[in-house]
Amino acid sequence: MSLVPRSxxxxxxxxxxxxxxxxxxxxxxxxxxxxxxxxxxxxxxxxCELVCENDAFCCEVSWDETCVKQATELCGDIDCPNxxxxxxxxxxxxxxxxxxCELVRLHDPFCGYGxxxxxxxxxxxxxxxSTIECPIEPPSDAILEDEPCLERINDGCSQDAxxxxxxxxxxxxxxxxxxxxxxxxxxxxxRLPTTTDGSWTATLSSEFPARMLLVAGDCEGPIRTIxxxxxxxxxxxxxxxxxxxxxxxxxxxxxxxxRSLRSGLPCDEIDPENPPxxxxxxxxxxxxxxxLLQLDCNPVDxxxxxxxxxxxxxxxxxxxxxxxxxxxxxxxxxxxxxxxxxxxxxxxxxxGWGVCx
Numbered sequence: 001m002s003l004v005p006r007s008x009x010x011x012x013x014x015x016x017x018x019x020x021x022x023x024x025x026x027x028x029x030x031x032x033x034x035x036x037x038x039x040x041x042x043x044x045x046x047x048c049e050l051v052c053e054n055d056a057f058c059c060e061v062s063w064d065e066t067c068v069k070q071a072t073e074l075c076g077d078i079d080c081p082n083x084x085x086x087x088x089x090x091x092x093x094x095x096x097x098x099x100x101c102e103l104v105r106l107h108d109p110f111c112g113y114g115x116x117x118x119x120x121x122x123x124x125x126x127x128x129x130s131t132i133e134c135p136i137e138p139p140s141d142a143i144l145e146d147e148p149c150l151e152r153i154n155d156g157c158s159q160d161a162x163x164x165x166x167x168x169x170x171x172x173x174x175x176x177x178x179x180x181x182x183x184x185x186x187x188x189x190x191r192l193p194t195t196t197d198g199s200w201t202a203t204l205s206s207e208f209p210a211r212m213l214l215v216a217g218d219c220e221g222p223i224r225t226i227x228x229x230x231x232x233x234x235x236x237x238x239x240x241x242x243x244x245x246x247x248x249x250x251x252x253x254x255x256x257x258x259r260s261l262r263s264g265l266p267c268d269e270i271d272p273e274n275p276p277x278x279x280x281x282x283x284x285x286x287x288x289x290x291x292l293l294q295l296d297c298n299p300v301d302x303x304x305x306x307x308x309x310x311x312x313x314x315x316x317x318x319x320x321x322x323x324x325x326x327x328x329x330x331x332x333x334x335x336x337x338x339x340x341x342x343x344x345x346x347x348x349x350x351x352g353w354g355v356c357x
Contacts, residue, residue, distance in 0.1 A: 026052075026059070028096055032082055033071040038062050043082065045098070047075035079112045080105055086124040090116050100128035103286060107181075107209060107264035108256075119259050126232035126256075127209065134207055134234035136290045138176035145177035149186055149267040149289065156189025156249060157219035166191045166249060171200075171297035178289045179208075179254055182267040187253040189215075190293070192243070199298045200243070202250055204229075205236035207288030208265055211255035212239060216248050226347045227336070230257045233287050240337055242303055244351055252293060265289055303335045304352030312352045320349055 026041045026048030033042035033051070040059045042048045051070045052059035058067035080101035082094030093112050095101045104123045105112030111120035138144075145167065147154045156166045166189035169175060179186045192200065204212055211230035217223040229239035254261040266283035270276070304312040306319040323333035323341045335345040 028081060031063070033063070033075065034068055036063060036065050036068050042067070042071070044075070044080065047071050050074050084116055086116075086128065087121055088116075089118055089121055092116065095120075095124070097124075097128065100124050103127055106284060106286065107254075107261045108259065109263055110259075119256060123209070123256055130232070131234045132286050133288070135288060136176070136205060136207055136292050138292055139174060142174045142176040142292065145175055145188065147177070147186070147188070149178055149180040149182060149269055150271050152184055152186070154188050155184075155186065156215075156251065157217075157223055165189075169250065169293070169295050171295060173295050175293040177252065177291050177293060179210075179252065179265070179291065180267045180289055181254055181261060181263050181265040185254075185262060187251060190250045190252070190295075192248045192250055192295075193297075199240060199303065201238055201240045201296045201298060202229075203236060203238045203294040203296070204231050204252065204291060206231050206233065206291040208233050208254055208291075209256055209261060209287070210291055211253060211257065212293075213251040213253070214241060214243070214248060215251055216246055218247070226351065227344050228255075228257060230255060236292075240298065242335075242348060242352055250293075250295070252291060302352065302356035304349040305356050306332045306349075308332075310356050312349060312354060312356065316349060320345060 026043075026045040028043060030039060030041050030043050031037045033044045033047045040062055041052075042063050048059065051067055051074055054074065055067065055070060058064075058070070079094035081096050081098040082092060082101065084090035084092055084095050086095035086097045086100045086104075093114060093116060094105065095116055101112070104120055104127065108120065108123055111117075111123070145154065153165055154167050167175075169190040170193060175190070177188055179188060202212055204210060209230070209232060211228055213225050214227045215223060215225050227241065229237060231237040254265050264285065265287065266285050268285075268289060276282070302310070302312070304316060306316040309315070320333045320341060323331060325341060327334045327339060327341045329339070331339075331341065333341045333345060335348040338344075
C-alpha cells in the first residue's frame with residue numbers, strides 16, 4: 001500500500017482541525033512503530049503515545065515516514081510489544097504480550113535486539129504470569145556466602161574475578177548466597193569434595209532465574225563444563241551427578257538453560273565509592289537476588305553402568321543411544337533423572353567410564 005504524501009494530506013485538510021478527527025488508539029491491532037503504514041497509531045503503546053503528543057498527525061491521519069523517524073528518535077528501543085506470539089519462535093525481536101516481552105527482555109536483551117528464539121520462548125513460559133516475589137528465609141544452620149554484590153571474592157575463574165578464588169562446600173552444607181548482574185557480574189564458585197566414593201545431589205532454590213554448572217579444570221586452562229541445570233524464579237530443583245577423581249566446581253549464576261543472563265538483576269547495595277545522585281532513579285529489577293544451595297552426598301550407584309555388569313563400557317553406550325529421547329520411568333539410561341536421555345547423560349556416562357568403584 002502506497003502512502004499519500006503528508007503535504008497533500010495536510011493541504012486537503014487545511015480547513016479541518018486534526019483534533020476533531022477520530023483518533024486511533026495505539027495497540028496490538030496495528031503495525032509496529034518502526035514501519036510506515038496507512039493507519040494512524042502503531043503497535044507499541046508507550047512509543048505511540050509519545051510520538052502523538054509531539055505530532056498529532058501520526059495518530060489522526062497515518063503513521064508515515066516522519067512518524068517512524070520520530071519514533072526512532074524519541075523511543076529508541078521499541079521492540080516491546082512486537083509482532084509474534086511470546087510462546088512461539090520467530091525471527092524478529094520482542095513479542096506481542098507487552099508485559100511478558102518487557103520481563104524477558106529486561107533479563108535477556110538478546111530477545112529484544114536479536115531474535116525471539118527458543119530460549120526466549122522458554123523464558124516466557126517459565127517467567128510470564130508467575131510469582132515474582134518469594135523472599136528466601138534461610139534455615140538457621142545455613143552458611144552465609146557473605147560476598148557483597150559489589151565485590152568479587154568468590155568468582156572462581158570467571159572473567160570478572162580479581163583472582164581465582166572459590167568457596168569450599170561440603171556434604172550437607174546449605175549456602176545462603178546472593179548474585180547480581182551488576183558489572184562486574186557476580187558468579188559464585190564452590191569447590192566440591194575430591195572424594196569419588198559416591199555421587200552428589202545439589203538442590204537450588206532461587207528468587208531469580210538461576211542455573212548451576214559443573215566445571216572442571218583450573219583457571220590457567222583448560223576449563224570444561226560438563227553439565228548445567230536451571231531453575232525458574234521462585235522455584236527449586238534437585239540435580240544429581242557422579243564425578244570421577246579430580247577437581248570439580250559447582251557454579252551458581254543468573255542464567256537459563258543455554259544462556260547466561262547479564263542484565264535485570266542490579267545490586268541492591270549502595271556503592272560507597274560511587275553513590276547515586278539524590279535524583280537518580282534506581283535500575284529496574286523484578287526479582288530478588290538470593291538463593292539457597294544445598295549439597296548432599298549419596299551412596300555409590302555407578303549410574304553409568306546401564307546394564308549393571310559393574311563396568312561402564314561400549315555396551316552401556318549402546319543402550320544409552322537406544323533409549324535416546326524421552327524415556328519412561330524406570331529408565332536406567334536416564335543418568336541425571338530428568339526424564340530425557342540426552343547429551344548430559346552421555347557426558348555423565350563418559351565421566352564414569354571404566355570399572356565401577
